[in-house]
Amino acid sequence: MAETVFGIYLIRHEGADPDDDPEDVGITLEGVKVLSGLRNIPLAIVMFFGLVYALNIDYPPDLKYTFEALQKIIMAMEGNRLSKKVQTLKTLLAR
Incomplete structure (x- = not known):
């Protein structure tokens, strides 16, 4: 993640089924984890666009x-x- 310019990550427990809730969903900008603990990917996408807009990136x-x-x-x-x-x-x- 350190080399990721923009990224949304999803962490699942080892052996988890695709339907299981993720352990963590978050956003990285320029290699820095800026948000974590998001509940799902759609929320992460909306928050991502909000960050890009607010930070004028x-x-x-x-x-x-x-x-x-x-x-x-x-x-x-x-x-x-x-x-x-x-x-x-x-x-x-x-x-």
């Missing part, structure tokens, strides 16, 4: 379009301002 260049699509198409945040690549994806998904 730019998305890593190699993940820019992934995060833009997640933010603007899936979460419907600022959906009227899309880059060309994300607009193309949105059009393809609407078919």
